[in-house]
Amino acid sequence: MSVTNIILCGVGGQGTVLASKLTAAASMSRGLEVRSAETIGMAQRGGSVMSYLRIGESFTPLILNGCADLIIGFEPAETVRALTYLKKGGTVITSDRAMMPVTAALKGSDYEGKRMTDYLKSLEGDLIGKLVIVNTDSALKDLGSSKVMNMVLLGAAARGGYLGAVTIDDIKDALVKKVKPQFHELNFKALEYAEI
Amino acid sequence: MHKEFLMGNEAIGKAAVAAGVNVVAGYPGTPSTEVLETIAKENDGSIYVEWSVNEKAAMEVAAGASYSGARTLVTMKQVGLNVASDPLMSLEYVGVEGGMVILVADDPGPISSQTEQDTRTFAEYSKVPCFDPSDAKEAYEMVFEAFELSEKYKTPVFMRPTTRVCHSYQSIDIRDYAEYVDHRPSGFVKDSSRWVIFPRLSFANHAKIEKRNLALGDELSDYARNSIIPGTVRKGIASQGISYANVKDLLANKEGEKPSLLKISTPFPFPEKLALKFLQGVDEVLVIEELDPYIERHLLYVCGKYNLNVKISGKLTGSVQFSGENMPLKVQEYVSVFMGWKTEALPSIETPELPVRPPVLCAGCPHRASFYAVKRAMKGQETIFAGDIGCYTLGNAMPLDMVDTCLCMGAGLGIAQGVGRVKPDTKCFAFVGDSTFFASAITGVVNAVYNQADMTLIVLDNSTTAMTGHQPHPGTGKTMMGEFTDKIDIESILRGIGLETVVRQNPFELDAAVEVIKSVAAKPGVKAIIFEAPCAVLFKPETPYEVDANKCIDCRKCIREIGCPGVVIREGKVAIDEALCNGCGLCAQICPVGALGKAVRE
Numbered sequence: 001m002s003v004t005n006i007i008l009c010g011v012g013g014q015g016t017v018l019a020s021k022l023t024a025a026a027s028m029s030r031g032l033e034v035r036s037a038e039t040i041g042m043a044q045r046g047g048s049v050m051s052y053l054r055i056g057e058s059f060t061p062l063i064l065n066g067c068a069d070l071i072i073g074f075e076p077a078e079t080v081r082a083l084t085y086l087k088k089g090g091t092v093i094t095s096d097r098a099m100m101p102v103t104a105a106l107k108g109s110d111y112e113g114k115r116m117t118d119y120l121k122s123l124e125g126d127l128i129g130k131l132v133i134v135n136t137d138s139a140l141k142d143l144g145s146s147k148v149m150n151m152v153l154l155g156a157a158a159r160g161g162y163l164g165a166v167t168i169d170d171i172k173d174a175l176v177k178k179v180k181p182q183f184h185e186l187n188f189k190a191l192e193y194a195e196i
Numbered sequence: 197m198h199k200e201f202l203m204g205n206e207a208i209g210k211a212a213v214a215a216g217v218n219v220v221a222g223y224p225g226t227p228s229t230e231v232l233e234t235i236a237k238e239n240d241g242s243i244y245v246e247w248s249v250n251e252k253a254a255m256e257v258a259a260g261a262s263y264s265g266a267r268t269l270v271t272m273k274q275v276g277l278n279v280a281s282d283p284l285m286s287l288e289y290v291g292v293e294g295g296m297v298i299l300v301a302d303d304p305g306p307i308s309s310q311t312e313q314d315t316r317t318f319a320e321y322s323k324v325p326c327f328d329p330s331d332a333k334e335a336y337e338m339v340f341e342a343f344e345l346s347e348k349y350k351t352p353v354f355m356r357p358t359t360r361v362c363h364s365y366q367s368i369d370i371r372d373y374a375e376y377v378d379h380r381p382s383g384f385v386k387d388s389s390r391w392v393i394f395p396r397l398s399f400a401n402h403a404k405i406e407k408r409n410l411a412l413g414d415e416l417s418d419y420a421r422n423s424i425i426p427g428t429v430r431k432g433i434a435s436q437g438i439s440y441a442n443v444k445d446l447l448a449n450k451e452g453e454k455p456s457l458l459k460i461s462t463p464f465p466f467p468e469k470l471a472l473k474f475l476q477g478v479d480e481v482l483v484i485e486e487l488d489p490y491i492e493r494h495l496l497y498v499c500g501k502y503n504l505n506v507k508i509s510g511k512l513t514g515s516v517q518f519s520g521e522n523m524p525l526k527v528q529e530y531v532s533v534f535m536g537w538k539t540e541a542l543p544s545i546e547t548p549e550l551p552v553r554p555p556v557l558c559a560g561c562p563h564r565a566s567f568y569a570v571k572r573a574m575k576g577q578e579t580i581f582a583g584d585i586g587c588y589t590l591g592n593a594m595p596l597d598m599v600d601t602c603l604c605m606g607a608g609l610g611i612a613q614g615v616g617r618v619k620p621d622t623k624c625f626a627f628v629g630d631s632t633f634f635a636s637a638i639t640g641v642v643n644a645v646y647n648q649a650d651m652t653l654i655v656l657d658n659s660t661t662a663m664t665g666h667q668p669h670p671g672t673g674k675t676m677m678g679e680f681t682d683k684i685d686i687e688s689i690l691r692g693i694g695l696e697t698v699v700r701q702n703p704f705e706l707d708a709a710v711e712v713i714k715s716v717a718a719k720p721g722v723k724a725i726i727f728e729a730p731c732a733v734l735f736k737p738e739t740p741y742e743v744d745a746n747k748c749i750d751c752r753k754c755i756r757e758i759g760c761p762g763v764v765i766r767e768g769k770v771a772i773d774e775a776l777c778n779g780c781g782l783c784a785q786i787c788p789v790g791a792l793g794k795a796v797r798e
Contacts, residue, residue, distance in 0.1 A: 011553065021201070021365075024201045024365065024367070025201060028199065028201060028367050033367055034201060034365070034366070034367050035331075035364060035365065035366045035367075036364065036365040036366075037360060037363060037364035037365070038363060039307070039363075047553045047554065047555045048553045058445055059331075059441050059442075059444040059445040059448060060331075060438065060441035060442045060444070060445040060524065061331075061360070061364035061365070061366065061441075062360065062364075062438070062441075062442060062523060062524050063524065064445075064446070064524035064525060064528060065524070065525045065542055066542045066543075077550050077551055080547045080548070080550060081547070081550050083545050083547065084542065084545060088543065100551075100764040100765065100766075100773070101551045101552065101553045101554075101761070102556050102593075102759050102760070102761045103551065103552055103553070103554065103594075104551045104765075105755050105759075105763065105764050105765050106594060106595060106755060106756065106759060111551050115548050116548065119547065119548050127543060127545070146775060
């Protein structure tokens, strides 16, 4: 049974849901079964959010720890938190921009993303087979919009061939159907942005 | 048929529409809310859909419609069923004419609820048949079967998905419009011997219901969704819902010996004959279920009744945890111990310290301003801040720390009165949101006025039901049929009950709000302040604020006092997160040196 297991993680409101829906639509257009699950409700407000996405025939939307082929992380600490799901030698594609939780601000802590990305780099070649860290500040500056980080990360995953049978063209086709025409060009640019 | 990628709740909503539902009523509550919202979106005008004022009202509206032959759906979360239990307990005795499905979403974890109560147990107690789907696709198909069973036996039936079924997505085959059921209700037919509950009717119907449920248990033993997958050894696993899905997925990926698998999709009436057949084929059973040890107890009962020597393990033997979800990792652990499998240990990952992210009030949330104003006004006095259910429960988080109690919807009013009865010199406050006020706080106000309590009611009116995703309510003047109606005015209600002091105040005018609270709280009797400011999520943010580095003395009062997620520390200095700040200006009113101001845009 060939299932591609993907974890999308971040902080509430970062656009993980759209990325997961686009991938699902792209998979369905290939005739593949898809399941996904996500956090909704109280846990969402400012909290860690995680979506599970499974492409191929499966019985549950949830993913067993140590079985994810790919982690798409929208926030570096959340990426590290999700590592328990990663299959040995799996792929990690993450943003490097840290989101400061209020609790950290209260304690006067200066939690920074670099500590997390350094840690991820230390695992490359061992737990992590392929690591892509996207410099979010320059990506958003180059693209001129703060809303397309999800497409930058998803594009990297698709172009790297990490979404199972789903290709970048499948994602683009799905995007054209789901997103308003005036945003197509921006999103296409975002999908092609990251170096892999 | 065609395929769609649907959330479990969307699937249930679409199935109800395709099953010809005529009347739908509910009260929002995670994880049930999207069912009714989906129906409202799909509605071509032929279905009557309402957000009721609370679950009891929803149950009664649906009951009346079902008496009249309509197919009806009631939606709520598990704790909502407690509110609706009064009509429900009697309704099972009276019965229905049109099919009635009561959708109650349970929340193992709990992820966003007060309790881990189990609607399967409630089904047994109320004698109402219950369906328990294991994924979104099954939930879709079950809705049709639930309506049919309801009509066949003239009884309401439960459909009780759990969070992971409600909020998971799946590609599902769903009916085309041409395949929809067209159900035309006949209208109410007078028959007081049927519709008026009296002791004589209850006596007669009680016996009938018990007999029916015994027979129904046998009938449901043949229901295709209650099933046995034979194994290769004399060991078996009994399961339900998402736990079943997790077990099945695990077994599908495992070579070698397989246990038999019993799936219970109708926990009540329990499919005893099927369970007997399963138990006769095994020596040992592990029950993996969430919430109550419901199946486990029933299997023990069947073993006792038929004198079977089968060892049953589960929650009651400590083999499965009593509370929380059965996530795949847990399920793997339980099954491995039971089957004697060796599983490879996960690589131990020693991560750097990770920031914790407890849920907090949004940046610009008016509740933060209201709580902070009360905190400042009451500083140094003996107080109790009784909280309630809604986003504002998050006012308990540091540094606000303004929620001393939280029990259930509308309870804050009673709690505040009770605390005051014990120590009358305590300044007693009850905080309640606008939707919760309508749902279940009004009786608490009447109680306070009638019994001469001394307390201050703070209504946090943000013009919506925010926590569950912004549903309209009686104070918003919008209905789920898309009509605009007169808004029911909270101040008028309070004055009608007899409150002399009711003040409306914008909480973002901090100094004025503090003065209002001081003067109102000092008055005797029951008095109220309505803090009016719309939910921050509903409106386009104003220009964000920024920190003037030349003025900032780095005292961090803005961070210590209000805990707004928009105020952060960057490179050791206080900064505003431009993406989060919505320009409410509360922090600027706290800064002692005027270092915070609206950002100047070129």
